[in-house]
Amino acid sequence: LLIVGDGELRQDLLRQIEANGLNEKIVLKKVQAEKMPDVYIHASIFALSSRYEGLPMVLLEAQAAGLPIVSFDCKCGPKDLIENGVNGFLVEEGNVDALACRLLVLINDKNLRTEMGQAAYRHSALYAEELIMKQWEDLFQQIIKE
Numbered sequence: 001l002l003i004v005g006d007g008e009l010r011q012d013l014l015r016q017i018e019a020n021g022l023n024e025k026i027v028l029k030k031v032q033a034e035k036m037p038d039v040y041i042h043a044s045i046f047a048l049s050s051r052y053e054g055l056p057m058v059l060l061e062a063q064a065a066g067l068p069i070v071s072f073d074c075k076c077g078p079k080d081l082i083e084n085g086v087n088g089f090l091v092e093e094g095n096v097d098a099l100a101c102r103l104l105v106l107i108n109d110k111n112l113r114t115e116m117g118q119a120a121y122r123h124s125a126l127y128a129e130e131l132i133m134k135q136w137e138d139l140f141q142q143i144i145k146e
Contacts, residue, residue: 003026045067046069047069047070048070053078066121070102073092074093
């Protein structure tokens with residue numbers, strides 16, 4: 001398990017990992033944006049445990065890397081990018097047991113993981129730079145005409 005991020009609970013997590021003898025199984029890495037593509041390439045599932053997100057770039061990046069996603073169903077953000085059961089799973093916000101259960105489903109079902117990853121990759125095309133830039137250009141042209 002690779003946990004990427006940093007925060008005030010880092011030392012607590014390190015103590016829990018050590019206390020449970022999981023040093024060989026769990027790695028904590030600080031975020032280095034320039035190295036994230038390598039992280040996605042070597043991953044098979046992306047989990048987002050945030051309780052609030054806007055439009056999370058990490059989800060778009062994970063989808064572009066073909067990763068199925070398991071996320072809390074925050075008020076906005078993940079539900080705009082994840083079609084539950086198609087390219088990932090959305091679980092009730094704050095329901096850690098449901099998040100863990102859905103992660104286990106993907107861990108134990110390679111075919112489902114592959115199907116959802118492919119669907120995630122296809123969905124990421126909606127956010128391709130060329131498409132988004134065209135939308136901006138169209139908007140600016142519309143404003144100019146008004």
